[in-house]
Amino acid sequence: MKKRNVTINEVARAAGVSISTVSRIINGSAFVAEDKREAVETALKDLGFQPNYLARTLISGKSMSIGVIAEDIVSPYFADVIRGIEHHLLDTDYQPILNSGHWSSPYEQRAIETLIYRKVDAMILLGSTLPDEKLREIGERIPLFVFGRSVPGMEERCLVLDQFKGGYIATRHLIELGHRDIVHVTGPENHQDAQERLRGYQTALEESGLTFNPQLVLHGDFLERTAYMATLKLIESLSSFTAIFAANDQMAAGARLALYRKGLRIPEDVSLVGYDDLPGTAFMSPPLTTVHQPTYDIGQALGRHVLRVLRDEESPMPDFDLTLVVRESTSRLHRGYRV
Amino acid sequence: MKKRNVTINEVARAAGVSISTVSRIINGSAFVAEDKREAVETALKDLGFQPNYLARTLISGKSMSIGVIAEDIVSPYFADVIRGIEHHLLDTDYQPILNSGHWSSPYEQRAIETLIYRKVDAMILLGSTLPDEKLREIGERIPLFVFGRSVPGMEERCLVLDQFKGGYIATRHLIELGHRDIVHVTGPENHQDAQERLRGYQTALEESGLTFNPQLVLHGDFLERTAYMATLKLIESLSSFTAIFAANDQMAAGARLALYRKGLRIPEDVSLVGYDDLPGTAFMSPPLTTVHQPTYDIGQALGRHVLRVLRDEESPMPDFDLTLVVRESTSRLHRGYRV
């Protein structure tokens, strides 16, 4: 089963030329006489020559690969960014190498070391749990790019979206529909994005002269279950509210189930807004109003940007906007009604 | 930014020994006098030596990496298998290298070539659109393992679940609840798994003396939209049915939306069964009854199996069972009621 790989040497012998000539033809690095070129090319075909990646990379110093580390590959959110990166790289000679950080600093650290060890030419972090200091350190060792996290001192290598704005427009939408008692289910307290979304929520409220009610802020962790339980408890506490803004779609699903259990209809009784616009939310019942993050486009742009930087080309970090996708989970407040 | 990497040579010089000695210590391949060992170890630390993966792999012929190609990384179904593989490999010296086939033979082919070029020690295909012949051919070049597809001639390298059984138990569940007119939304016609699930559905029907009604078979493609539209059309055609079995969870969501639009309640009016038990289906409203595929465990077992085979250890391909997870989207047929 293990056929010995044919080397450039054998090709040279078969074609009756030197290995340099073969190498030149493969890489197009110099002109070669037509007759020799033909001889070599047929030899290449006949023997089914495949250059050895390791030898090539060892000498050239370029591995033609980009390391990508996502907190979690399972998360559809990151997966879509990855898809964008992959898709851009498909048209290039570069190859992405994926790895997971598993939402844990030690794992992430290890994943990073592994990729550096594998000599990736650059690295993209999709989220990160490592301290700023550590990231700056890694940035000294290898061209590093970070999505979803702003690291002081390397801002030009970070792509962050305006999550404050996201929280703001989501809440604003609800207010414009006449809602006054708006619940917010937050993400993890130590998560930058979650903090920003909460700030956006709070600001939208205050701008409209609504008082910020801490009782309507439910502490979540981006997962369905916590949001489900918190919402259930809120309903049982008889707090009055007519709308919920969840800091991500998964928690929106959790909240939605709690409402369902209690016989509350969406959007007739309660309006619901999510965040992320995951694939599938368009097919929730009813389809979810949510803040769209252009993850696929971000991935593509990120891929392009990284390659440009690697080629020393001028390339500003791309910029993206969040938009609200209004579907059917929100509606105008029915006067006088409250939960 | 580009610090020159320290090599084994510099370490040797710093410790006052030869490179062979250093190599021996790094690899523990032979005994070394205690004093030299200490000298080398401090030099190793002081200089922050990191072995060069490329050079190492070039000579040893082992890249310590496993290529994994999924049809689509975005699909939560495959992502969970990947997570399992990753998790098992985490405790070993092996490293997974991921790639996507993008549900397209040319892309898949290219991804495979790329990974072979990168000298992965083995390759795992999570689904495949390539013809059997092609897969056998690749299996000649590199240790190849396939999940979700049975390839004639290399059965012992393929891990397949009994999708027939899955379709069977899903349908059977519905029948036991008293349903007679059961719709099936299929996957792509040329997809092995989809065919098997359909067969399971059909067999369960026939075994119970129910006639197979082709009109109740909706042709889907594993995506929400198609299932949504087909279900909508079915309802509008006034066909009578009281239950739906969708060949995957995504299509179940599509069907569910169609029912919602038409004011049909689940499970009071129509019972619904999905397939895959994706993360999130437990938080659909209502939580979805679905066929559970132990994807994470499969990934782990697959990783372990591959490594064993690589070490020439005896290792039968692991075997897994499908189970039905009964949640709240199915209920006993209300006598006399039909859509």
Next chain:
DNA sequence: TTGTATGCGTTATCAT
């Protein structure tokens, strides 16, 4: 235009 020789950073094979 073409060939020879050297180097990339290791491990493996010899001697000693």
Next chain:
DNA sequence: ATGATAACGCATACAA
């Protein structure tokens, strides 16, 4: 036990 040195497969500076 240790040190030279060959070898891995390729690219490239230099010589011709």
